[in-house]
Amino acid sequence: MKYIAAIGKYFIMIWEVFRKPTKWRIMKSLILKEIDELIFGSLGIIIFISFFIGGVVTIQTALNLTNPFIPKSLIGFAARQSVILEFAPTFTSIIMVGKVGSYITSSIGTMRVTEQIDALEVMGVNSLNYLVFPKIIALLFYPFAVAIAMYVGILGGWVAAVFGEYAPGGEFIKGLQIDFIPFHVIYAFIKTLVFAFVIATMPSYFGYYMRGGALEVGKASTTAFVWTSVVIIILNYILTQLMLG
Amino acid sequence: MIEVDNIHKSFGDNHVLKGISALFEQGKTNLIIGQSGSGKTVFLKCLLGLFVPEEGSICYSGTRYSELSTREKSDLRQEMGMVFQGSALFDSMTVEENVRFPLDMFTKQTTVEMKERVDFVLERVNLIDAHHKYPAEISGGMQKRVAIARAIVMKPKYLFCDEPNSGLDPKTAILIDNLIQEITQEYNITTVINTHDMNSVMEIGEKIIFLKNGLKEWEGTNKEIFKTDNQAVTDFVYSSELFKKVRQMYIEERN
Numbered sequence: 001m002k003y004i005a006a007i008g009k010y011f012i013m014i015w016e017v018f019r020k021p022t023k024w025r026i027m028k029s030l031i032l033k034e035i036d037e038l039i040f041g042s043l044g045i046i047i048f049i050s051f052f053i054g055g056v057v058t059i060q061t062a063l064n065l066t067n068p069f070i071p072k073s074l075i076g077f078a079a080r081q082s083v084i085l086e087f088a089p090t091f092t093s094i095i096m097v098g099k100v101g102s103y104i105t106s107s108i109g110t111m112r113v114t115e116q117i118d119a120l121e122v123m124g125v126n127s128l129n130y131l132v133f134p135k136i137i138a139l140l141f142y143p144f145a146v147a148i149a150m151y152v153g154i155l156g157g158w159v160a161a162v163f164g165e166y167a168p169g170g171e172f173i174k175g176l177q178i179d180f181i182p183f184h185v186i187y188a189f190i191k192t193l194v195f196a197f198v199i200a201t202m203p204s205y206f207g208y209y210m211r212g213g214a215l216e217v218g219k220a221s222t223t224a225f226v227w228t229s230v231v232i233i234i235l236n237y238i239l240t241q242l243m244l245g
Numbered sequence: 246m247i248e249v250d251n252i253h254k255s256f257g258d259n260h261v262l263k264g265i266s267a268l269f270e271q272g273k274t275n276l277i278i279g280q281s282g283s284g285k286t287v288f289l290k291c292l293l294g295l296f297v298p299e300e301g302s303i304c305y306s307g308t309r310y311s312e313l314s315t316r317e318k319s320d321l322r323q324e325m326g327m328v329f330q331g332s333a334l335f336d337s338m339t340v341e342e343n344v345r346f347p348l349d350m351f352t353k354q355t356t357v358e359m360k361e362r363v364d365f366v367l368e369r370v371n372l373i374d375a376h377h378k379y380p381a382e383i384s385g386g387m388q389k390r391v392a393i394a395r396a397i398v399m400k401p402k403y404l405f406c407d408e409p410n411s412g413l414d415p416k417t418a419i420l421i422d423n424l425i426q427e428i429t430q431e432y433n434i435t436t437v438i439n440t441h442d443m444n445s446v447m448e449i450g451e452k453i454i455f456l457k458n459g460l461k462e463w464e465g466t467n468k469e470i471f472k473t474d475n476q477a478v479t480d481f482v483y484s485s486e487l488f489k490k491v492r493q494m495y496i497e498e499r500n
Contacts, residue, residue, distance in 0.1 A: 116333050116335055
Protein backbone atom coordinates (compact mmCIF):
# COMPACT_ATOMS: atom_id res chain seq x y z
CA MET A 1 0.00 0.00 0.00
CA LYS A 2 2.86 2.33 0.95
CA TYR A 3 4.54 1.70 -2.41
CA ILE A 4 1.33 2.35 -4.37
CA ALA A 5 0.88 5.63 -2.49
CA ALA A 6 4.49 6.57 -3.29
CA ILE A 7 4.01 5.78 -6.99
CA GLY A 8 0.85 7.92 -7.03
CA LYS A 9 2.68 10.75 -5.29
CA TYR A 10 5.48 10.50 -7.85
CA PHE A 11 3.07 10.93 -10.77
CA ILE A 12 1.32 13.84 -9.02
CA MET A 13 4.76 15.40 -8.65
CA ILE A 14 5.41 14.96 -12.38
CA TRP A 15 2.09 16.71 -13.10
CA GLU A 16 3.02 19.56 -10.77
CA VAL A 17 6.42 19.97 -12.46
CA PHE A 18 4.74 21.00 -15.68
CA ARG A 19 2.18 23.33 -14.10
CA LYS A 20 2.67 27.06 -13.52
CA PRO A 21 5.97 27.52 -15.34
CA THR A 22 8.73 29.79 -14.14
CA LYS A 23 9.58 32.89 -16.21
CA TRP A 24 11.48 31.81 -19.33
CA ARG A 25 14.32 34.28 -18.71
CA ILE A 26 15.06 32.63 -15.38
CA MET A 27 14.32 29.11 -16.56
CA LYS A 28 16.77 29.50 -19.44
CA SER A 29 19.65 30.24 -17.10
CA LEU A 30 18.63 27.39 -14.79
CA ILE A 31 18.59 24.94 -17.72
CA LEU A 32 22.03 26.06 -18.90
CA LYS A 33 23.36 25.71 -15.36
CA GLU A 34 21.94 22.19 -15.08
CA ILE A 35 23.33 21.17 -18.48
CA ASP A 36 26.74 22.28 -17.28
CA GLU A 37 26.32 20.55 -13.92
CA LEU A 38 24.61 17.32 -14.96
CA ILE A 39 25.90 16.67 -18.49
CA PHE A 40 29.27 18.40 -18.92
CA GLY A 41 30.15 17.66 -15.30
CA SER A 42 29.63 13.95 -15.96
CA LEU A 43 31.50 13.63 -19.23
CA GLY A 44 34.83 12.90 -17.53
CA ILE A 45 33.59 9.88 -15.60
CA ILE A 46 31.50 8.68 -18.58
CA ILE A 47 34.52 8.80 -20.90
CA PHE A 48 36.79 7.14 -18.37
CA ILE A 49 34.42 4.27 -17.60
CA SER A 50 33.34 3.74 -21.22
CA PHE A 51 36.93 3.48 -22.42
CA PHE A 52 37.83 0.78 -19.95
CA ILE A 53 34.54 -1.09 -20.23
CA GLY A 54 35.02 -1.23 -24.01
CA GLY A 55 38.51 -2.56 -23.41
CA VAL A 56 37.40 -5.20 -20.93
CA VAL A 57 34.55 -6.40 -23.16
CA THR A 58 37.02 -6.81 -26.01
CA ILE A 59 39.54 -8.72 -23.92
CA GLN A 60 36.90 -11.05 -22.49
CA THR A 61 35.40 -11.70 -25.92
CA ALA A 62 38.83 -12.39 -27.38
CA LEU A 63 39.77 -14.76 -24.56
CA ASN A 64 36.57 -16.75 -25.10
CA LEU A 65 37.07 -17.09 -28.87
CA THR A 66 39.68 -19.81 -28.87
CA ASN A 67 38.49 -21.61 -32.00
CA PRO A 68 40.90 -20.71 -34.88
CA PHE A 69 38.01 -20.99 -37.38
CA ILE A 70 36.22 -18.04 -35.81
CA PRO A 71 37.42 -14.84 -37.50
CA LYS A 72 39.06 -12.19 -35.35
CA SER A 73 36.68 -9.62 -36.77
CA LEU A 74 34.03 -11.13 -34.49
CA ILE A 75 35.80 -9.44 -31.56
CA GLY A 76 35.04 -6.03 -33.07
CA PHE A 77 31.48 -7.12 -33.84
CA ALA A 78 30.90 -8.30 -30.24
CA ALA A 79 32.44 -5.17 -28.78
CA ARG A 80 30.23 -2.94 -30.96
CA GLN A 81 27.06 -4.81 -30.12
CA SER A 82 27.78 -4.93 -26.39
CA VAL A 83 28.75 -1.27 -26.16
CA ILE A 84 25.94 0.14 -28.32
CA LEU A 85 23.14 -2.07 -27.04
CA GLU A 86 23.93 -2.31 -23.35
CA PHE A 87 27.08 -0.83 -21.92
CA ALA A 88 26.77 2.71 -23.22
CA PRO A 89 23.05 3.27 -22.50
CA THR A 90 22.43 1.09 -19.43
CA PHE A 91 25.77 0.84 -17.65
CA THR A 92 26.39 4.56 -18.10
CA SER A 93 22.91 5.29 -16.79
CA ILE A 94 23.59 3.35 -13.60
CA ILE A 95 26.78 5.37 -13.19
CA MET A 96 24.75 8.53 -13.80
CA VAL A 97 22.23 7.49 -11.14
CA GLY A 98 25.12 7.27 -8.70
CA LYS A 99 26.66 10.57 -9.68
CA VAL A 100 23.87 12.82 -10.90
CA GLY A 101 21.03 11.14 -8.99
CA SER A 102 22.79 11.47 -5.63
CA TYR A 103 23.58 15.09 -6.42
CA ILE A 104 19.94 15.82 -7.29
CA THR A 105 18.57 14.12 -4.17
CA SER A 106 21.06 15.69 -1.82
CA SER A 107 20.78 19.20 -3.28
CA ILE A 108 16.96 19.21 -3.26
CA GLY A 109 16.91 17.42 0.11
CA THR A 110 19.21 20.02 1.62
CA MET A 111 16.96 22.75 0.26
CA ARG A 112 14.02 21.00 1.96
CA VAL A 113 15.85 20.70 5.28
CA THR A 114 16.99 24.31 5.25
CA GLU A 115 13.47 25.56 4.35
CA GLN A 116 14.62 26.93 0.98
CA ILE A 117 11.77 25.05 -0.71
CA ASP A 118 9.30 26.55 1.76
CA ALA A 119 10.78 29.96 0.94
CA LEU A 120 10.07 29.39 -2.77
CA GLU A 121 6.51 28.26 -2.04
CA VAL A 122 5.81 31.23 0.23
CA MET A 123 6.94 33.56 -2.55
CA GLY A 124 4.42 31.94 -4.87
CA VAL A 125 7.00 30.06 -6.95
CA ASN A 126 6.11 26.56 -8.17
CA SER A 127 9.09 24.96 -6.47
CA LEU A 128 8.75 21.69 -8.39
CA ASN A 129 8.82 23.49 -11.71
CA TYR A 130 11.71 25.68 -10.57
CA LEU A 131 13.80 22.77 -9.27
CA VAL A 132 12.90 19.72 -11.35
CA PHE A 133 11.93 21.02 -14.80
CA PRO A 134 15.44 22.36 -15.64
CA LYS A 135 16.90 18.97 -14.70
CA ILE A 136 14.49 17.16 -17.01
CA ILE A 137 15.37 19.47 -19.91
CA ALA A 138 19.09 19.27 -19.16
CA LEU A 139 18.98 15.49 -19.18
CA LEU A 140 17.39 15.51 -22.64
CA PHE A 141 20.97 16.11 -23.70
CA TYR A 142 22.01 12.89 -22.03
CA PRO A 143 21.86 10.90 -25.32
CA PHE A 144 24.75 13.06 -26.54
CA ALA A 145 26.78 11.87 -23.56
CA VAL A 146 25.78 8.29 -24.36
CA ALA A 147 26.83 8.78 -28.00
CA ILE A 148 30.24 9.84 -26.70
CA ALA A 149 30.22 6.79 -24.41
CA MET A 150 29.53 4.55 -27.45
CA TYR A 151 32.39 6.07 -29.43
CA VAL A 152 34.86 5.98 -26.54
CA GLY A 153 33.80 2.46 -25.55
CA ILE A 154 34.49 1.16 -29.04
CA LEU A 155 37.74 3.10 -29.13
CA GLY A 156 38.69 1.45 -25.83
CA GLY A 157 37.90 -1.91 -27.41
CA TRP A 158 40.10 -1.13 -30.42
CA VAL A 159 42.99 -0.03 -28.20
CA ALA A 160 42.67 -3.21 -26.09
CA ALA A 161 42.46 -5.41 -29.19
CA VAL A 162 45.41 -3.85 -30.99
CA PHE A 163 47.77 -3.18 -28.10
CA GLY A 164 46.84 -6.42 -26.34
CA GLU A 165 47.43 -8.23 -29.63
CA TYR A 166 44.05 -9.94 -29.51
CA ALA A 167 43.13 -8.83 -33.03
CA PRO A 168 44.69 -6.73 -35.78
CA GLY A 169 43.26 -3.20 -36.04
CA GLY A 170 41.89 -3.82 -39.53
CA GLU A 171 40.06 -6.98 -38.45
CA PHE A 172 38.55 -5.20 -35.48
CA ILE A 173 37.27 -2.34 -37.66
CA LYS A 174 35.95 -4.85 -40.19
CA GLY A 175 34.04 -6.48 -37.35
CA LEU A 176 32.59 -3.13 -36.33
CA GLN A 177 31.02 -2.85 -39.78
CA ILE A 178 29.55 -6.37 -40.01
CA ASP A 179 25.75 -6.56 -39.97
CA PHE A 180 25.35 -3.06 -38.64
CA ILE A 181 21.69 -2.32 -37.91
CA PRO A 182 21.08 1.44 -37.51
CA PHE A 183 17.93 0.76 -35.47
CA HIS A 184 20.14 -0.54 -32.67
CA VAL A 185 21.51 2.96 -32.21
CA ILE A 186 17.98 4.41 -32.26
CA TYR A 187 16.91 1.78 -29.72
CA ALA A 188 19.83 2.77 -27.50
CA PHE A 189 18.91 6.47 -27.72
CA ILE A 190 15.22 5.81 -26.98
CA LYS A 191 16.27 3.82 -23.92
CA THR A 192 18.61 6.61 -22.92
CA LEU A 193 15.88 9.24 -23.14
CA VAL A 194 13.58 7.17 -20.92
CA PHE A 195 16.42 6.62 -18.45
CA ALA A 196 17.22 10.34 -18.53
CA PHE A 197 13.67 11.19 -17.48
CA VAL A 198 13.88 8.65 -14.65
CA ILE A 199 17.30 9.96 -13.54
CA ALA A 200 15.95 13.52 -13.45
CA THR A 201 12.67 12.82 -11.67
CA MET A 202 13.09 9.90 -9.27
CA PRO A 203 16.01 11.35 -7.27
CA SER A 204 14.13 14.68 -7.28
CA TYR A 205 11.12 12.89 -5.75
CA PHE A 206 13.22 11.40 -2.96
CA GLY A 207 14.85 14.75 -2.24
CA TYR A 208 11.71 16.85 -2.47
CA TYR A 209 9.56 14.75 -0.16
CA MET A 210 12.20 13.86 2.42
CA ARG A 211 11.72 14.82 6.04
CA GLY A 212 14.28 15.24 8.77
CA GLY A 213 17.83 16.53 8.92
CA ALA A 214 21.27 16.02 7.43
CA LEU A 215 21.29 12.29 8.22
CA GLU A 216 18.01 11.83 6.35
CA VAL A 217 19.46 13.63 3.32
CA GLY A 218 22.14 10.93 3.16
CA LYS A 219 19.55 8.18 3.60
CA ALA A 220 17.34 9.72 0.90
CA SER A 221 20.31 9.76 -1.51
CA THR A 222 20.98 6.07 -0.89
CA THR A 223 17.28 5.18 -1.26
CA ALA A 224 17.08 7.23 -4.45
CA PHE A 225 20.12 5.42 -5.89
CA VAL A 226 18.69 1.98 -5.10
CA TRP A 227 15.17 2.63 -6.43
CA THR A 228 16.27 4.57 -9.50
CA SER A 229 18.68 1.76 -10.41
CA VAL A 230 15.93 -0.83 -9.91
CA VAL A 231 13.52 1.12 -12.12
CA ILE A 232 16.17 1.56 -14.83
CA ILE A 233 16.97 -2.16 -14.84
CA ILE A 234 13.26 -3.04 -15.09
CA LEU A 235 12.62 -0.44 -17.80
CA ASN A 236 15.66 -1.73 -19.67
CA TYR A 237 14.11 -5.19 -19.77
CA ILE A 238 10.67 -3.90 -20.82
CA LEU A 239 12.04 -1.60 -23.54
CA THR A 240 14.33 -4.29 -24.91
CA GLN A 241 11.44 -6.73 -25.09
CA LEU A 242 9.24 -4.13 -26.76
CA MET A 243 11.74 -2.86 -29.30
CA LEU A 244 13.95 -5.84 -30.05
CA GLY A 245 11.89 -8.81 -28.89
CA MET B 246 -4.96 42.98 8.82
CA ILE B 247 -5.35 39.20 9.15
CA GLU B 248 -8.45 37.67 10.71
CA VAL B 249 -8.33 34.06 11.76
CA ASP B 250 -11.59 32.37 12.67
CA ASN B 251 -11.72 29.04 14.46
CA ILE B 252 -9.09 27.14 12.48
CA HIS B 253 -8.43 23.46 13.01
CA LYS B 254 -5.51 21.47 11.65
CA SER B 255 -4.68 17.80 12.17
CA PHE B 256 -1.96 15.44 10.99
CA GLY B 257 -3.46 11.97 11.12
CA ASP B 258 -4.71 11.48 14.67
CA ASN B 259 -2.70 14.42 15.96
CA HIS B 260 -5.08 17.37 16.32
CA VAL B 261 -2.55 20.23 16.38
CA LEU B 262 -4.76 23.33 16.11
CA LYS B 263 -8.06 23.00 17.94
CA GLY B 264 -9.99 26.07 16.93
CA ILE B 265 -7.87 29.22 17.06
CA SER B 266 -9.32 32.66 16.38
CA ALA B 267 -7.17 35.78 16.31
CA LEU B 268 -6.85 39.23 14.80
CA PHE B 269 -3.45 40.45 13.62
CA GLU B 270 -3.44 44.20 13.27
CA GLN B 271 -1.80 46.31 10.60
CA GLY B 272 1.24 48.40 11.56
CA LYS B 273 1.83 46.31 14.66
CA THR B 274 4.20 43.53 15.60
CA ASN B 275 1.93 40.61 16.48
CA LEU B 276 3.67 37.84 18.39
CA ILE B 277 2.65 34.20 18.66
CA ILE B 278 4.27 32.63 21.69
CA GLY B 279 4.05 29.28 23.39
CA GLN B 280 6.09 26.26 24.33
CA SER B 281 7.57 23.93 21.75
CA GLY B 282 4.81 21.69 20.42
CA SER B 283 2.06 24.19 21.19
CA GLY B 284 1.21 24.56 17.49
CA LYS B 285 2.96 27.87 16.75
CA THR B 286 4.74 26.73 13.59
CA VAL B 287 1.67 24.92 12.23
CA PHE B 288 -0.39 28.04 12.92
CA LEU B 289 2.14 30.23 11.11
CA LYS B 290 2.26 27.82 8.16
CA CYS B 291 -1.54 27.97 7.98
CA LEU B 292 -1.31 31.77 7.85
CA LEU B 293 1.23 31.45 5.04
CA GLY B 294 -0.99 29.07 3.10
CA LEU B 295 1.58 26.26 3.33
CA PHE B 296 -0.93 24.18 5.32
CA VAL B 297 -4.65 24.15 4.59
CA PRO B 298 -6.81 24.10 7.74
CA GLU B 299 -9.62 21.52 7.82
CA GLU B 300 -12.01 23.98 9.42
CA GLY B 301 -12.23 27.73 9.91
CA SER B 302 -11.15 30.62 7.77
CA ILE B 303 -8.29 33.05 7.31
CA CYS B 304 -9.02 36.49 5.83
CA TYR B 305 -6.33 38.83 4.52
CA SER B 306 -7.63 42.42 4.53
CA GLY B 307 -11.17 41.04 4.31
CA THR B 308 -10.44 38.47 1.57
CA ARG B 309 -11.06 34.88 2.55
CA TYR B 310 -8.04 32.79 1.46
CA SER B 311 -9.99 29.57 0.83
CA GLU B 312 -12.26 31.33 -1.68
CA LEU B 313 -9.38 32.57 -3.85
CA SER B 314 -8.46 30.93 -7.14
CA THR B 315 -4.97 29.43 -7.57
CA ARG B 316 -3.92 32.55 -9.49
CA GLU B 317 -5.27 34.88 -6.79
CA LYS B 318 -3.55 32.83 -4.09
CA SER B 319 -0.30 33.16 -5.98
CA ASP B 320 -0.82 36.92 -6.27
CA LEU B 321 -1.58 37.15 -2.55
CA ARG B 322 1.60 35.25 -1.75
CA GLN B 323 3.56 37.93 -3.54
CA GLU B 324 2.21 40.33 -0.93
CA MET B 325 3.71 38.18 1.83
CA GLY B 326 7.27 38.26 3.09
CA MET B 327 8.69 35.53 5.24
CA VAL B 328 11.74 35.37 7.44
CA PHE B 329 12.49 31.73 8.23
CA GLN B 330 14.08 30.44 11.41
CA GLY B 331 17.23 29.38 9.58
CA SER B 332 17.02 32.35 7.17
CA ALA B 333 16.41 29.93 4.22
CA LEU B 334 18.69 31.88 1.91
CA PHE B 335 19.52 30.21 -1.39
CA ASP B 336 23.03 28.82 -0.91
CA SER B 337 23.98 29.03 -4.57
CA MET B 338 23.16 32.73 -4.82
CA THR B 339 24.98 35.78 -3.52
CA VAL B 340 23.34 38.15 -1.05
CA GLU B 341 22.38 40.47 -3.89
CA GLU B 342 20.92 37.63 -5.97
CA ASN B 343 18.96 36.34 -2.98
CA VAL B 344 17.35 39.72 -2.39
CA ARG B 345 16.75 40.29 -6.11
CA PHE B 346 15.16 36.85 -6.55
CA PRO B 347 11.50 37.87 -5.93
CA LEU B 348 11.93 40.91 -8.21
CA ASP B 349 13.40 38.71 -10.93
CA MET B 350 10.55 36.27 -10.55
CA PHE B 351 7.53 38.51 -10.33
CA THR B 352 8.26 41.95 -11.71
CA LYS B 353 9.10 43.39 -15.08
CA GLN B 354 11.62 45.82 -13.63
CA THR B 355 14.78 46.58 -15.56
CA THR B 356 18.15 45.50 -14.21
CA VAL B 357 18.86 49.08 -13.11
CA GLU B 358 15.53 49.37 -11.26
CA MET B 359 16.09 46.04 -9.54
CA LYS B 360 19.62 47.05 -8.55
CA GLU B 361 18.32 50.28 -7.05
CA ARG B 362 15.64 48.46 -5.06
CA VAL B 363 18.08 45.80 -3.83
CA ASP B 364 20.60 48.46 -2.78
CA PHE B 365 17.83 50.34 -0.99
CA VAL B 366 16.58 47.39 1.06
CA LEU B 367 20.08 46.16 1.86
CA GLU B 368 20.94 49.62 3.09
CA ARG B 369 17.69 49.64 5.09
CA VAL B 370 18.78 46.52 6.95
CA ASN B 371 22.26 47.98 7.41
CA LEU B 372 24.04 45.66 5.01
CA ILE B 373 26.18 47.62 2.63
CA ASP B 374 29.28 45.61 1.82
CA ALA B 375 27.86 42.13 1.52
CA HIS B 376 26.33 42.23 -1.97
CA HIS B 377 28.65 39.71 -3.55
CA LYS B 378 29.10 37.38 -0.61
CA TYR B 379 27.45 33.98 -0.38
CA PRO B 380 25.25 33.10 2.64
CA ALA B 381 27.92 30.73 3.95
CA GLU B 382 30.40 33.64 4.07
CA ILE B 383 28.35 35.88 6.36
CA SER B 384 27.36 35.65 10.03
CA GLY B 385 24.01 34.42 11.34
CA GLY B 386 22.91 37.96 12.17
CA MET B 387 23.79 39.14 8.68
CA GLN B 388 21.92 36.19 7.19
CA LYS B 389 18.84 37.21 9.16
CA ARG B 390 19.15 40.75 7.83
CA VAL B 391 19.45 39.44 4.27
CA ALA B 392 16.34 37.34 4.90
CA ILE B 393 14.50 40.45 6.11
CA ALA B 394 15.70 42.39 3.08
CA ARG B 395 14.45 39.61 0.78
CA ALA B 396 11.14 39.54 2.64
CA ILE B 397 10.52 43.27 2.23
CA VAL B 398 11.95 43.80 -1.26
CA MET B 399 8.51 43.33 -2.86
CA LYS B 400 6.93 45.84 -0.44
CA PRO B 401 4.77 43.20 1.23
CA LYS B 402 1.53 43.86 3.07
CA TYR B 403 2.19 40.96 5.43
CA LEU B 404 5.47 39.99 7.05
CA PHE B 405 5.85 36.63 8.80
CA CYS B 406 8.85 35.73 10.93
CA ASP B 407 9.55 32.31 12.39
CA GLU B 408 11.87 32.59 15.39
CA PRO B 409 13.73 35.51 13.78
CA ASN B 410 16.39 35.75 16.46
CA SER B 411 17.00 32.13 17.31
CA GLY B 412 20.68 31.28 17.38
CA LEU B 413 21.71 34.91 17.70
CA ASP B 414 23.52 36.59 20.57
CA PRO B 415 21.28 38.83 22.74
CA LYS B 416 22.61 42.08 21.28
CA THR B 417 22.11 41.02 17.66
CA ALA B 418 18.72 39.54 18.58
CA ILE B 419 17.57 42.93 19.89
CA LEU B 420 18.85 44.62 16.72
CA ILE B 421 16.86 42.21 14.58
CA ASP B 422 13.73 42.67 16.75
CA ASN B 423 14.01 46.43 16.52
CA LEU B 424 14.61 46.30 12.78
CA ILE B 425 11.45 44.24 12.28
CA GLN B 426 9.44 46.64 14.42
CA GLU B 427 10.79 49.70 12.60
CA ILE B 428 10.00 48.17 9.22
CA THR B 429 6.51 47.22 10.39
CA GLN B 430 5.75 50.77 11.43
CA GLU B 431 7.54 52.43 8.55
CA TYR B 432 5.70 50.47 5.85
CA ASN B 433 2.50 49.95 7.88
CA ILE B 434 2.51 46.20 7.33
CA THR B 435 0.92 43.39 9.31
CA THR B 436 3.74 41.53 10.99
CA VAL B 437 3.30 38.15 12.66
CA ILE B 438 6.25 36.79 14.59
CA ASN B 439 6.52 33.29 15.93
CA THR B 440 8.79 33.22 18.96
CA HIS B 441 9.45 31.84 22.41
CA ASP B 442 12.05 34.45 23.19
CA MET B 443 10.91 36.55 26.14
CA ASN B 444 13.28 39.38 25.23
CA SER B 445 11.38 39.75 21.95
CA VAL B 446 8.12 39.73 23.87
CA MET B 447 9.35 42.56 26.07
CA GLU B 448 10.89 44.55 23.22
CA ILE B 449 8.35 44.37 20.44
CA GLY B 450 5.26 42.54 21.71
CA GLU B 451 2.63 45.06 20.69
CA LYS B 452 0.14 42.25 20.50
CA ILE B 453 0.77 38.78 21.89
CA ILE B 454 -1.12 35.54 21.42
CA PHE B 455 -0.20 32.70 23.72
CA LEU B 456 -0.85 29.18 22.43
CA LYS B 457 -1.07 26.08 24.54
CA ASN B 458 -1.87 22.59 23.24
CA GLY B 459 -3.29 23.99 20.00
CA LEU B 460 -5.58 26.50 21.68
CA LYS B 461 -5.34 30.24 22.24
CA GLU B 462 -4.80 30.46 25.97
CA TRP B 463 -4.26 34.18 26.34
CA GLU B 464 -4.08 37.41 24.35
CA GLY B 465 -2.66 40.81 25.32
CA THR B 466 0.31 43.17 25.05
CA ASN B 467 3.86 43.11 26.40
CA LYS B 468 2.76 45.32 29.25
CA GLU B 469 -0.16 43.09 30.18
CA ILE B 470 1.71 39.78 29.99
CA PHE B 471 3.69 40.55 33.14
CA LYS B 472 0.54 41.34 35.07
CA THR B 473 -1.67 38.48 34.01
CA ASP B 474 -2.84 35.88 36.48
CA ASN B 475 -3.23 33.21 33.81
CA GLN B 476 -1.31 30.29 35.25
CA ALA B 477 -0.19 28.86 31.90
CA VAL B 478 1.17 32.23 30.80
CA THR B 479 2.98 32.94 34.05
CA ASP B 480 4.46 29.42 34.03
CA PHE B 481 5.79 30.10 30.53
CA VAL B 482 6.97 33.66 31.09
CA TYR B 483 8.58 33.04 34.46
CA SER B 484 10.24 29.76 33.58
CA SER B 485 13.61 31.54 33.53
CA GLU B 486 15.36 32.77 36.65
CA LEU B 487 15.85 36.20 35.09
CA PHE B 488 12.16 36.75 34.61
CA LYS B 489 11.35 35.39 38.04
CA LYS B 490 13.56 38.17 39.43
CA VAL B 491 11.91 40.72 37.14
CA ARG B 492 8.50 39.66 38.44
CA GLN B 493 9.73 39.84 42.04
CA MET B 494 11.03 43.36 41.44
CA TYR B 495 7.74 44.31 39.81
CA ILE B 496 5.72 43.02 42.78
CA GLU B 497 8.02 44.77 45.25
CA GLU B 498 7.73 48.00 43.25
CA ARG B 499 3.92 47.71 43.21
CA ASN B 500 3.78 47.15 46.94
